[in-house]
Amino acid sequence: MRTDRGGRSWARSLITFIGVSALSGALAAGLAVPFAGFAGRGAAEVADSVQSLPRELEIDPVAVRSRILAADGTLLATLYEQNRVPVPLSTVSPIMRKAIVAIEDSRFYDHGALDLKGTLRAMVRNQTEGEVQQGGSSITQQYVKMSLVEKARTAAERQQATEVSYERKIAELRYAIAVESELSKDEILERYLNLANFGDGTYGIQTAAQHYFRTTADKLTLPQAALLAGLVKNPSGYDPTNDLTRSKARRDVVIKRMLELGVITVGQANRALRTPVIDLAKVEPVPNGCANSRYPFYCDYVVSKLLANPALGATVKDRDHYLKTGGLLIRTSIDPKIQAAAQASIDAHTKRTDSAIAAISIVEPGTGLVKAMVQSRPYGNGSFHTNYNYNVEKSYAGGYGGFQNGSTMKAFTIAAALSKGIxxxxxxxxxxxxxxxxxxxxxxxxxxxxxxYQPQNSTRGGNVTMVEAARYSTNTYFLQLSQRTGLCSIATIAAKLGMYNAQTLKPLDQVISMTLGVGYVTPLMLSNAYATFAARGKYCETLVVTSVRDKAGRPIPGPGFNCKQVLPRAVADGVNRVLSAVMMPGGTGGRLRFGTRDMAGKTGTIQDNLAVWYAGYTPNLAAASVVADANLPYTNLMYRHTLDGKDIADPTGSGTAGPLWQTAMQGALRGLPVERFVAPPKKLIGDPNPKPADPEKKPDPKPKPKPR
Structure with a gap:
C-alpha cells in the first residue's frame, strides 16, 4: 500500500467503503445496525438516524418546460426553471443507453440498489487515475440524489440534498432500495435520463440532443451519446460550450470505457475518437422567458394574465412555479399575420430613436381576441429601449398605464345620445x-x-347635426350634447365597454369636459371598446390566453370568452353610421379611408398636443393607435419631438396617429372577407338630409290643412 498522503486517503476510503457496505446490507434486510464512530457519531445516534428515515421516496413530478403558442400554433416563448422535454426510454437510441450505463454504472442491470463490486472497482480506478473517471454510486443512487435536489424548494433543502456526509449516503441507500423494489431497471434508467442535468441550461436527454446536435434522442450517434453521457458527472466542467478540450477528453474516456466493456468494436471506437466533439455554430440556443420571445411585450402580458389565474395555484408564487415546471401548453390569441402588419406600420412610420413613442393594438369584434400589440420602442434596457408596455394598464407587468384619449370619448357621447332617443x-x-x-x-x-370653463372649437362649428359634428369633431356641439344626455349616461356606457382609468383602475371622472377626453386609457382598452360598436353592441372582455393544457393534455380552467350585449343593436348601428362620416371626404379621418370596406373611426387630440389618437374599425377588426410623449413631464408634441426621425409638424389624430392606424389596418385586413355595417333604424337617423332652420323666417300662424 502507498504510504504518501494519497495512499492514506485511499486507505481511509476503502475502510469507509467496507463500513458503508456492511451498513447497506443491513438496510437491505430492513435493519438499523449501529456503526460505532460512523461520521463521528455514537452508535445509538446513527441507529436512531437510520431508523427515522422514510422507507419510500416521494418523487415530485419532473419539472418540464412550458410553451406559449401563437394562434397559428407557432412558438412564441418557452418558460422553464429547467429546460426539459421528457421522453420514454423506447425513444432514446440504444447507443445512448449503453453509453450512460457504461460510464456511470456498468453493472446496473446485474446488481441491486448498491453495487459493492462496482463501487470498489471505481474507487480503485479513480484513485489510480488521480481524478474521478467512473461513478461510484449506482444509477439508482444518483437518481435518488437528483430527485431529492429536484424536490428541494429552499436553500437549506438543497444543501441537505447535496451535502458531503455519510448521513446523506445512508439516506440515499435506503431510498434507493425502495426505488429498486418499486420500479424496473428500465423505468429507473428512463427517469434518470429525463432528470439529469446535461449542462448549458439543458435537462433531460431529449433537450440535450436538440441543444448540442439539433437532433432527437432516438437519433443520437456513438460520439454524440458518449459526449452526453460524460456530461452527467460534471455538467458545467465538461460543457463543450465552455471548454472543448476538456469536453473531448471526457467524451473519449466514455468511448474507451465502452470499448473496454465490449459494448463497441475497435473500429467504432476509433471512428468515434476521430469525430469532432461538436460544431459550436450549430448549438441551438436555449431561450427562456418573454425577453427572448418574438413578441416580448405581448408575452409579458400573457404571463401576467396566467399569474392571475387561481387554477394554476393558490398564490402568485405557486402559479409562477407551476408555469415554469408544469409542462403547460398555452395557446394565445395573437395572429402573426396581423401582428406583422401592425409591426410593418410601426417600422414605416417610426424610428426607435424618436423622442415620441407610438403604439397600436388590434382586437377582433365579437370575440375580444387580441390579434396584435406593437410599439415603437423595442424591449430591453439599452438606449431607446424600454420595459414599458404602452398598450396596457399599469396593473400588469410593465404596463405603462395609458394616455388621455381626447375626442375619441365623443363616441360614447354619441352612444348615450342615441340610447336616449336623440x-x-x-x-x-x-x-x-x-x-x-x-x-x-x-x-x-x-x-x-x-x-x-369656456371651451373652444379647434375645427369647424356652426348649426350642425350630430353627424356633421362627428365629421368635424366639433367640441362645442358635443359639450352641449353631453349636457343633454348627462355625464352619468356617458360614463355608464363607457364603463360597459371596458373603459376605466388605466392608472388607478377606477371609473373615469365625470367632469364637464368628459366628452373631450378624460383620465388615462390604453390602446388595447380603446380598440376593444370600439370593437363593441363593430359587433353591434356586444362587448367581449379582451382575451389573450385561449387555452391552457397540462402535460397530460388535460384542460386547465381559465377566464375564456366573456361576451354580453351591453348596447342595443340599433344604438351600435347608429354609432357606426355617425362615425362612418368621420372617414368620408371632409371628415377628420377622411384621408385615412382605403378600399371599399365599411369603416368608422374617430380622431383624438388631447390638450396641448400631449398625445394624439386614431381609433377605427371595420366589422372584422378594430384598432387604436397613439403617438405621445412618454416622459415626465409630458410636453407638446409639436415642440422638440420627432417621429420617423423628423419633427412632428401635424400633431393631430388624423395627421400623426392616423397613418399608423391606416397602414396597420390595410395589412391586417388583407385576405379577410368584406363585411358591412347594418343600417340603423330610421327613427335614429332622422332626416337624412336636414336643412338648417332659417332664423329670419317667421312661423306661419295659420297651419295649412292636411291633404285628404
Whole structure:
C-alpha cells in the first residue's frame, strides 16, 4: 500500500467503503445496525438516524418546460426553471443507453440498489487515475440524489440534498432500495435520463440532443451519446460550450470505457475518437422567458394574465412555479399575420430613436381576441429601449398605464345620445366658443359645474347635426350634447365597454369636459371598446390566453370568452353610421379611408398636443393607435419631438396617429372577407338630409290643412 498522503486517503476510503457496505446490507434486510464512530457519531445516534428515515421516496413530478403558442400554433416563448422535454426510454437510441450505463454504472442491470463490486472497482480506478473517471454510486443512487435536489424548494433543502456526509449516503441507500423494489431497471434508467442535468441550461436527454446536435434522442450517434453521457458527472466542467478540450477528453474516456466493456468494436471506437466533439455554430440556443420571445411585450402580458389565474395555484408564487415546471401548453390569441402588419406600420412610420413613442393594438369584434400589440420602442434596457408596455394598464407587468384619449370619448357621447332617443339629425348651434361657467351637468351622484370653463372649437362649428359634428369633431356641439344626455349616461356606457382609468383602475371622472377626453386609457382598452360598436353592441372582455393544457393534455380552467350585449343593436348601428362620416371626404379621418370596406373611426387630440389618437374599425377588426410623449413631464408634441426621425409638424389624430392606424389596418385586413355595417333604424337617423332652420323666417300662424 502507498504510504504518501494519497495512499492514506485511499486507505481511509476503502475502510469507509467496507463500513458503508456492511451498513447497506443491513438496510437491505430492513435493519438499523449501529456503526460505532460512523461520521463521528455514537452508535445509538446513527441507529436512531437510520431508523427515522422514510422507507419510500416521494418523487415530485419532473419539472418540464412550458410553451406559449401563437394562434397559428407557432412558438412564441418557452418558460422553464429547467429546460426539459421528457421522453420514454423506447425513444432514446440504444447507443445512448449503453453509453450512460457504461460510464456511470456498468453493472446496473446485474446488481441491486448498491453495487459493492462496482463501487470498489471505481474507487480503485479513480484513485489510480488521480481524478474521478467512473461513478461510484449506482444509477439508482444518483437518481435518488437528483430527485431529492429536484424536490428541494429552499436553500437549506438543497444543501441537505447535496451535502458531503455519510448521513446523506445512508439516506440515499435506503431510498434507493425502495426505488429498486418499486420500479424496473428500465423505468429507473428512463427517469434518470429525463432528470439529469446535461449542462448549458439543458435537462433531460431529449433537450440535450436538440441543444448540442439539433437532433432527437432516438437519433443520437456513438460520439454524440458518449459526449452526453460524460456530461452527467460534471455538467458545467465538461460543457463543450465552455471548454472543448476538456469536453473531448471526457467524451473519449466514455468511448474507451465502452470499448473496454465490449459494448463497441475497435473500429467504432476509433471512428468515434476521430469525430469532432461538436460544431459550436450549430448549438441551438436555449431561450427562456418573454425577453427572448418574438413578441416580448405581448408575452409579458400573457404571463401576467396566467399569474392571475387561481387554477394554476393558490398564490402568485405557486402559479409562477407551476408555469415554469408544469409542462403547460398555452395557446394565445395573437395572429402573426396581423401582428406583422401592425409591426410593418410601426417600422414605416417610426424610428426607435424618436423622442415620441407610438403604439397600436388590434382586437377582433365579437370575440375580444387580441390579434396584435406593437410599439415603437423595442424591449430591453439599452438606449431607446424600454420595459414599458404602452398598450396596457399599469396593473400588469410593465404596463405603462395609458394616455388621455381626447375626442375619441365623443363616441360614447354619441352612444348615450342615441340610447336616449336623440336622433343623429339633431342640430345644435355650436359657435367657436361657448360659456359653460354657469352650466350644470348631471352626474351619477348629482350635479357638477366648472365656474371657469369656456371651451373652444379647434375645427369647424356652426348649426350642425350630430353627424356633421362627428365629421368635424366639433367640441362645442358635443359639450352641449353631453349636457343633454348627462355625464352619468356617458360614463355608464363607457364603463360597459371596458373603459376605466388605466392608472388607478377606477371609473373615469365625470367632469364637464368628459366628452373631450378624460383620465388615462390604453390602446388595447380603446380598440376593444370600439370593437363593441363593430359587433353591434356586444362587448367581449379582451382575451389573450385561449387555452391552457397540462402535460397530460388535460384542460386547465381559465377566464375564456366573456361576451354580453351591453348596447342595443340599433344604438351600435347608429354609432357606426355617425362615425362612418368621420372617414368620408371632409371628415377628420377622411384621408385615412382605403378600399371599399365599411369603416368608422374617430380622431383624438388631447390638450396641448400631449398625445394624439386614431381609433377605427371595420366589422372584422378594430384598432387604436397613439403617438405621445412618454416622459415626465409630458410636453407638446409639436415642440422638440420627432417621429420617423423628423419633427412632428401635424400633431393631430388624423395627421400623426392616423397613418399608423391606416397602414396597420390595410395589412391586417388583407385576405379577410368584406363585411358591412347594418343600417340603423330610421327613427335614429332622422332626416337624412336636414336643412338648417332659417332664423329670419317667421312661423306661419295659420297651419295649412292636411291633404285628404
Amino acid at each position: 336622433p343623429m339629425d339633431t342640430r345644435i348651434n355650436s359657435p367657436e366658443q361657448i360659456d359653460l361657467r354657469t352650466k350644470k351637468f348631471r352626474t351619477c351622484k348629482g350635479w357638477t359645474r366648472d365656474p371657469t
